Amino acid sequence: MNDTRLLVKGLTVTLREQPFTPILKDVSFSVGRGTITGIVGGSGSGKTTLALALLGLVPPAMRVKSGEILFEGRDVLGMDAEELRRLRGARISMSFQEPSGAFDPVVTIGAHILAAMAAHNPSAGTLARQKMLDLLALVEVPDPRRVAACYPHELSGGLRQRAMLALALCARPALLVADEPTSSLDVTLQARVMALFRKLRRELGVSIVLIAHDLGMVRRLADETVILSQGRVVGADHAYAKALMAAEEM
Ligand SMILES: Nc1ncnc2c1ncn2[C@@H]1O[C@H](COP(=O)(O)OP(=O)(O)OP(=O)(O)O)[C@@H](O)[C@H]1O
Numbered sequence: 001m002n003d004t005r006l007l008v009k010g011l012t013v014t015l016r017e018q019p020f021t022p023i024l025k026d027v028s029f030s031v032g033r034g035t036i037t038g039i040v041g042g043s044g045s046g047k048t049t050l051a052l053a054l055l056g057l058v059p060p061a062m063r064v065k066s067g068e069i070l071f072e073g074r075d076v077l078g079m080d081a082e083e084l085r086r087l088r089g090a091r092i093s094m095s096f097q098e099p100s101g102a103f104d105p106v107v108t109i110g111a112h113i114l115a116a117m118a119a120h121n122p123s124a125g126t127l128a129r130q131k132m133l134d135l136l137a138l139v140e141v142p143d144p145r146r147v148a149a150c151y152p153h154e155l156s157g158g159l160r161q162r163a164m165l166a167l168a169l170c171a172r173p174a175l176l177v178a179d180e181p182t183s184s185l186d187v188t189l190q191a192r193v194m195a196l197f198r199k200l201r202r203e204l205g206v207s208i209v210l211i212a213h214d215l216g217m218v219r220r221l222a223d224e225t226v227i228l229s230q231g232r233v234v235g236a237d238h239a240y241a242k243a244l245m246a247a248e249e250m
């Protein structure tokens, strides 16, 4: 029985205009079923590029030069538009670094989630509204009915982050890619979102790729940690990793 959900092998991504300066260089790691894999690195180290690549969303200015991404044994980089459309949201979903981009300002939170649910499961029918409220409760939104009726700008940063997680989870994906889900939150809220990730893994069996700046936080939560420095995976004995760990121990 193979418990690997995601396998990234030798992924090298370059800018189209500058093919010799890689954004990601020979990146390899794997994500097991129901595990949390942390990706940590400084600003510009390639974390978001890697996250987008996992969903087959390499930015137009970039090109995959070599390597493979296998999700449940299928080659993501070789998928056509229709296969990618079925994969995204349904099997792999992403919560974005910039939550405002995920929401249309004139659509309520509840309507966003209902629309996403309908896109994945048109037969939900009259149960859909209750399922939408259950999903908001799952991500620990305190008053789901009130929050469902809010427009995105009416929510605090922490609630918007949770609403985005609810949106990402609405089709019960096998893999959730969360790009810096807590960077805009204060420390107390960060801890609550981290606890929520543990609960989602436990209750839904979802595998999580968690991207963050903060090595200490990631190491407390993740089963495996991948450290990126200038687009490369570095080992724990690399100078950059040592500096990160020293900073954490201070
Ligand atoms: N569309 C783009 N066109 C050209 N270069 C880009 C583009 N997007 C990102 N880059 C460059 O690719 C590198 C990696 O960027 P990326 O956004 O993946 O880093 P990151 O680790 O997510 O950074 P941060 O922690 O600030 O979010 C950076 O040098 C960035 O300037």
Ligand SMILES: [Mg+2]
Binding pocket: 047, 048, 049, 097, 179
């Ligand atoms: Mg980023």
